[in-house]
Amino acid sequence: MSIAYNLAEIKKKLPQHVTLVAVSKTHPAEVLMEAYQAGQRDFGENKIQEMADKAAQLPNDIRWHFIGHVQTNKIKYMAPFVYLVHGVDREKVLQELNKEAAKNNRIINCLLQVHIAREETKFGFSTDELKQLLTENLIEKYPHVRICGLMGMATFTDNEEQVRNEFRELKSLFNEAFTQILQPSAFNTLSMGMSGDYTTAIQEGSNMVRIGTAIFGERDYH
Numbered sequence: 405m406s407i408a409y410n411l412a413e414i415k416k417k418l419p420q421h422v423t424l425v426a427v428s429k430t431h432p433a434e435v436l437m438e439a440y441q442a443g444q445r446d447f448g449e450n451k452i453q454e455m456a457d458k459a460a461q462l463p464n465d466i467r468w469h470f471i472g473h474v475q476t477n478k479i480k481y482m483a484p485f486v487y488l489v490h491g492v493d494r495e496k497v498l499q500e501l502n503k504e505a506a507k508n509n510r511i512i513n514c515l516l517q518v519h520i521a522r523e524e525t526k527f528g529f530s531t532d533e534l535k536q537l538l539t540e541n542l543i544e545k546y547p548h549v550r551i552c553g554l555m556g557m558a559t560f561t562d563n564e565e566q567v568r569n570e571f572r573e574l575k576s577l578f579n580e581a582f583t584q585i586l587q588p589s590a591f592n593t594l595s596m597g598m599s600g601d602y603t604t605a606i607q608e609g610s611n612m613v614r615i616g617t618a619i620f621g622e623r624d625y626h
């Protein structure tokens with residue numbers, strides 16, 4: 405099946421208010437161009453250098469989402485153009501984003517990543533850390549960063565009930581954070597759901613899904 409076909413099939417299942425981020429990590433620019441030609445504009449990458457290389461080769465109306473673990477020493481390479489950074493998982497990242505955004509005379513949008521999976525390997529703030537962070541005046545501290553919502557990844561398991569509960573937990577944290585955050589008008593994005601679990605995520609309140617395999621096929625890691 406073609407990329408255009410896959411995109412169309414997924415779009416049929418997405419309610420209007422849900423943004424589709426096409427996760428194009430590991431795929432070459434020509435493959436992204438195929439999705440672009442089918443109308444896709446939001447792309448997600450998990451390596452800063454790879455995203456910067458592709459951004460240089462592709463049309464500039466693409467919205468680049470950085471969905472990987474953020475290495476603070478590389479933020480400078482994406483600061484001029486990144487649209488949304490999903491994986492802010494420690495305050496140091498906010499500090500560095502703020503610094504590099506200021507140098508570029510812009511505001512960088514980001515999501516705070518929350519650790520919801522029952523797995524050791526996933527990054528993110530714990531519930532307590534998140535609540536603690538939100539007690540600070542983040543607007544004053546980081547004026548070049550706009551916190552637009554939360555992001556999370558469920559446990560990689562066939563147990564749909566568990567996945568659903570984890571998404572539900574994140575949605576409830578999102579609602580709570582909304583009451584705590586100083587800039588509630590900007591706090592409107594809940595990024596959860598991937599190829600295997602996006603339908604469940606949407607039922608539980610996601611409005612941004614990050615889908616790779618179901619669009620581009622299996623990834624080939626060398």
Ligand SMILES: *Cc1c(COP(=O)(O)O)cnc(C)c1O
Binds near residue numbers: 599618
């Ligand atoms: C790779 C990746 C995805 C996409 O995963 P698929 O299962 O291929 O849809 C989504 N989110 C993050 C953070 C990823 O790293």
